[in-house]
Amino acid sequence: MSNSFTPPSKITIASRESLLAMWQANYIRDRLRELYPQSEINILGMTTQGDQILDISLSKIGGKGLFIKELEQALEDGRADIAVHSMKDVPMNMPPGFMLAAITEREDPRDAFVSNKYTHPDELPAGSIVGTSSLRRESQLRARYPHLQVQPLRGNVQTRLRKLDEGQFAAIILAAAGLKRLELTYRITSLLEPEISLPAVGQGALGIECRDDRADLALLMQPLHHAETAYCVEAERAMSRVLGGSCQVPLGGFAEITDDVLTLRGFVANPDGTNMVNDELSGKPEDGMTLGQRLAESLRKQGADEILATLVQPHD
Numbered sequence: 001m002s003n004s005f006t007p008p009s010k011i012t013i014a015s016r017e018s019l020l021a022m023w024q025a026n027y028i029r030d031r032l033r034e035l036y037p038q039s040e041i042n043i044l045g046m047t048t049q050g051d052q053i054l055d056i057s058l059s060k061i062g063g064k065g066l067f068i069k070e071l072e073q074a075l076e077d078g079r080a081d082i083a084v085h086s087m088k089d090v091p092m093n094m095p096p097g098f099m100l101a102a103i104t105e106r107e108d109p110r111d112a113f114v115s116n117k118y119t120h121p122d123e124l125p126a127g128s129i130v131g132t133s134s135l136r137r138e139s140q141l142r143a144r145y146p147h148l149q150v151q152p153l154r155g156n157v158q159t160r161l162r163k164l165d166e167g168q169f170a171a172i173i174l175a176a177a178g179l180k181r182l183e184l185t186y187r188i189t190s191l192l193e194p195e196i197s198l199p200a201v202g203q204g205a206l207g208i209e210c211r212d213d214r215a216d217l218a219l220l221m222q223p224l225h226h227a228e229t230a231y232c233v234e235a236e237r238a239m240s241r242v243l244g245g246s247c248q249v250p251l252g253g254f255a256e257i258t259d260d261v262l263t264l265r266g267f268v269a270n271p272d273g274t275n276m277v278n279d280e281l282s283g284k285p286e287d288g289m290t291l292g293q294r295l296a297e298s299l300r301k302q303g304a305d306e307i308l309a310t311l312v313q314p315h316d
């Protein structure tokens with residue numbers, strides 16, 4: 001495959017400027033440099049609206065798209081060729097004109113419990129304040145630990161850790177993947193198994209986006225594509241898409257492949273965790289998308305629609 005086309009002399013990667021986004025872009029850059037040593041590969045750092053508006057919860061300001069629009073603008077006008085995203089931040093429907101060229105192998109998909117005082121959420125005394133702005137994390141915490149208080153926590157990974165260290169929170173919940181990438185593994189107090197905190201759709205996987213008229217780039221990115229991860233993420237995204245998933249919806253979805261069987265688990269809840277529907281389905285990895293759609297339909301039959309209808313709908 002690698003000799004059926006000539007790699008371009010230059011590839012520019014658009015990335016947000018947060019440390020985590022830059023780590024991710026650097027990682028893809030290094031892998032591309034290994035694959036295509038003749039090409040010059042650079043990163044174009046950009047600040048997005050999502051990075052600028054830090055005082056309002058993400059679920060109130062329009063969600064995921066905010067982190068990627070500026071990057072897509074750079075792809076559109078040719079300042080960059082590809083954009084690297086956390087799959088968790090990629091909207092369920094790709095905007096017209098763009099596609100995902102590759103999905104990379106998943107890093108640890110679990111949520112991490114981070115505290116300077118307690119080793120596990122089971123140990124938190126009544127009234128303890130846990131920081132997270134994710135409705136998914138909040139609903140699961142409140143359902144299992146109704147005696148805890150959940151308060152919003154935004155900002156990049158370092159900002160969130162600083163707020164924990166300043167003593168505003170007894171604990172915070174972050175994605176293990178981000179901490180591991182930033183060499184902050186030592187900050188992970190405990191990893192939360194999916195039974196306790198079902199991960200976000202796409203958590204831990206990276207997506208490489210390009211314009212949908214750039215089949216050349218899609219071909220170039222194929223060695224970075226990880227089929228098993230892609231089947232899992234497709235299953236999760238299909239479920240979320242049918243349920244109208246976004247940051248405004250407390251929803252989790254997580255697929256794993258064991259012995260060539262894909263098992264997808266999903267839930268929808270109201271933010272206070274008092275109403276929650278959970279289910280799971282297994283099947284062939286190649287049928288991930290259909291499994292995701294079927295799991296969504298099953299959750300709807302069990303009351304997901306009623307829960308979703310009670311949520312404040314985002315502005316249109």
Ligand SMILES: NCc1[nH]cc(CCC(=O)O)c1CC(=O)O
Binds near residue numbers: 088177
């Ligand atoms: N919401 C921001 C975001 N997007 C992706 C990650 C983590 C990395 C990943 O999921 O690949 C994080 C940080 C977090 O949730 O703690």
